[in-house]
Amino acid sequence: MRYVKVVKGTRGIHLFKGFKIVLTGDESLVSTYHGTYLGFASGLPMDVFPAFAGKLFFPLESGEHGRMKTSQYGLCKVEASLLNSGFTRDEVAIVDPRRLDEAVGPDTRAIGIGVLDPLGINYGTALLRVVLKLMGVETRLQSYMSWATMKILNHPIISRNRQRLKVIVGGQGVWEILDTGLQKRLGIDTIVEGEGELVVPTLFRKAVEGGELQSYVRGPPVPVDKIPVIRTPSRGLVEVSRGCGRGCKFCNPTLLMYRIIPLDKILREVEINVRGGEHRITLHSEDFFRYGSSDLNPRREKVLELVEAVVKYPGVEAVSVDFATASTVMADPKLVREVGELLGLGNGEFSIIELGIETASPRLLKIIAPGKAKPFSAEEWPRIVEDAIVVLNDAGWWICATLIVGLPGETPEDIRANLKLIERLEPYNVFVFPLPFIPSGSLRRTKGLYTSDLLPRGENLDLILLAVYDAIKKIRKLSMKMVKQAPPIIRQILGGLLYFAATIGLRKLQRQIPSLNRRTMKNIVLETPLRNSINA
Numbered sequence: 001m002r003y004v005k006v007v008k009g010t011r012g013i014h015l016f017k018g019f020k021i022v023l024t025g026d027e028s029l030v031s032t033y034h035g036t037y038l039g040f041a042s043g044l045p046m047d048v049f050p051a052f053a054g055k056l057f058f059p060l061e062s063g064e065h066g067r068m069k070t071s072q073y074g075l076c077k078v079e080a081s082l083l084n085s086g087f088t089r090d091e092v093a094i095v096d097p098r099r100l101d102e103a104v105g106p107d108t109r110a111i112g113i114g115v116l117d118p119l120g121i122n123y124g125t126a127l128l129r130v131v132l133k134l135m136g137v138e139t140r141l142q143s144y145m146s147w148a149t150m151k152i153l154n155h156p157i158i159s160r161n162r163q164r165l166k167v168i169v170g171g172q173g174v175w176e177i178l179d180t181g182l183q184k185r186l187g188i189d190t191i192v193e194g195e196g197e198l199v200v201p202t203l204f205r206k207a208v209e210g211g212e213l214q215s216y217v218r219g220p221p222v223p224v225d226k227i228p229v230i231r232t233p234s235r236g237l238v239e240v241s242r243g244c245g246r247g248c249k250f251c252n253p254t255l256l257m258y259r260i261i262p263l264d265k266i267l268r269e270v271e272i273n274v275r276g277g278e279h280r281i282t283l284h285s286e287d288f289f290r291y292g293s294s295d296l297n298p299r300r301e302k303v304l305e306l307v308e309a310v311v312k313y314p315g316v317e318a319v320s321v322d323f324a325t326a327s328t329v330m331a332d333p334k335l336v337r338e339v340g341e342l343l344g345l346g347n348g349e350f351s352i353i354e355l356g357i358e359t360a361s362p363r364l365l366k367i368i369a370p371g372k373a374k375p376f377s378a379e380e381w382p383r384i385v386e387d388a389i390v391v392l393n394d395a396g397w398w399i400c401a402t403l404i405v406g407l408p409g410e411t412p413e414d415i416r417a418n419l420k421l422i423e424r425l426e427p428y429n430v431f432v433f434p435l436p437f438i439p440s441g442s443l444r445r446t447k448g449l450y451t452s453d454l455l456p457r458g459e460n461l462d463l464i465l466l467a468v469y470d471a472i473k474k475i476r477k478l479s480m481k482m483v484k485q486a487p488p489i490i491r492q493i494l495g496g497l498l499y500f501a502a503t504i505g506l507r508k509l510q511r512q513i514p515s516l517n518r519r520t521m522k523n524i525v526l527e528t529p530l531r532n533s534i535n536a
Contacts, residue, residue: 018106019103020087021109023079023095060097060098065095071094075112080228168203224259241260241290243286281318283307307343327388355392356372363414401432403435423466
């Protein structure tokens with residue numbers, strides 16, 4: 001049997017017959033992306049992003065029996081929970097999905113799969129389909145991430161051992177499987193929705209012992225003292241807070257509870273990453289500048305203490321933060337500038353931070369995100385967003401901002417408010433991506449999940465066109481900087497591909513939409529030679 005391997009160890013020779021518990025995720029979810037910002041490519045349909053492109057865009061790092069050297073943060077937390085509950089590293093492993101046949105065998109009793117967008121219907125994937133349609137490109141195939149997820153669920157090594165093992169699926173994308181009723185058809189024994197740290201030890205123990213599993217398990221918000229410290233490097237990502245507490249109706253319910261991770265735990269995870277060769281640390285939160293605060297006002301001393309401690313940690317070469325909220329930024333603009341200085345931003349160095357605008361309509365904001373603008377009022381929200389982007393730009397950040405279009409109850413006036421804000425943001429260092437509304441959070445099941453249900457229409461298509469045209473223009477300008485952490489040869493290839501794709505996209509939008517607002521197209525020179533971007 002090819003999945004039984006002779007292994008030499010400290011206790012002599014033994015047969016390796018698979019890990020008892022295998023944790024994995026699709027190859028785009030667990031990839032390092034060469035340290036670039038190109039993870040979004042996993043949402044592209046396979047009409048334009050074929051399978052062979054995955055090995056170039058989504059490299060994986062793994063060792064003996066496919067055990068990953070660094071992996072996705074959620075899987076690292078699940079692994080840590082299992083190890084803390086009494087399982088050993090000989091029994092549990094996060095495994096390279098391209099090497100599953102080396103890790104699964106007769107001794108394997110459970111395979112845990114993390115999913116983000118298993119059916120290819122989340123916000124980002126829907127936006128990419130809309131953009132391609134605006135470019136005149138019809139797509140019929142599933143997204144790369146969906147294809148890669150199905151490749152795991154249908155893997156021959158799982159089929160061969162199916163009578164002995166249980167398939168357990170968790171992660172942010174499980175709602176897609178639940179709401180479409182596809183769990184049984186996909187061969188999934190149990191779906192875990194919510195946070196997993198408290199429930200997975202008992203669940204996997206039962207699977208290992210051959211017990212019957214519930215088809216659905218709800219994981220509650222985990223108290224801070226029960227959140228485990230990771231054991232496997234997490235691509236440099238370290239959680240500093242969990243949840244938000246602002247009450248957005250489209251949000252995952254577990255994120256409504258705000259928790260602050262103590263500094264000592266954060267530094268222990270920084271150490272795990274540095275020891276594993278991850279010297280670039282990303283501090284993850286839903287609202288970074290609120291770290292250490294028990295309310296909606298920043299505590300500057302806590303934020304600065306955190307940043308200084310991580311920046312000065314031995315072996316750390318660079319630090320970035322991933323999410324901010326406009327209202328928190330404007331509650332203490334000086335703090336934002338000080339953090340930018342500590343991170344070494346400015347003078348040609350930049351970082352990208354995500355910012356959720358959600359809507360520019362004060363009326364709609366009060367309904368779907370009542371706490372988003374606090375401590376300011378909903379009426380001030382459009383100005384707060386613009387001012388926050390100015391502050392972040394001045395501190396050295398480019399912003400990846402998102403709007404949600406097609407929200408329940410949206411009116412033409414709300415759409416025009418969004419259009420007005422997009423036009424005002426055009427001069428700034430910001431990419432605005434209008435995301436088609438996907439029924440999630442407390443708004444789940446408010447509309448269908450077929451493609452025809454999800455794609456926006458009418459004025460929202462004009463809004464997406466204007467915003468995406470401006471974003472692609474800016475991405476083309478930054479093409480080489482967005483891949484600068486990749487190895488030299490890969491950097492040249494990916495940077496060139498990104499520049500080329502952006503150029504083609506701009507040309508197609510110009511041809512397909514003759515009525516495109518000419519003001520957004522000024523100063524575009526499509527004939528710029530490709531080598532100019534590569535040498536920039």
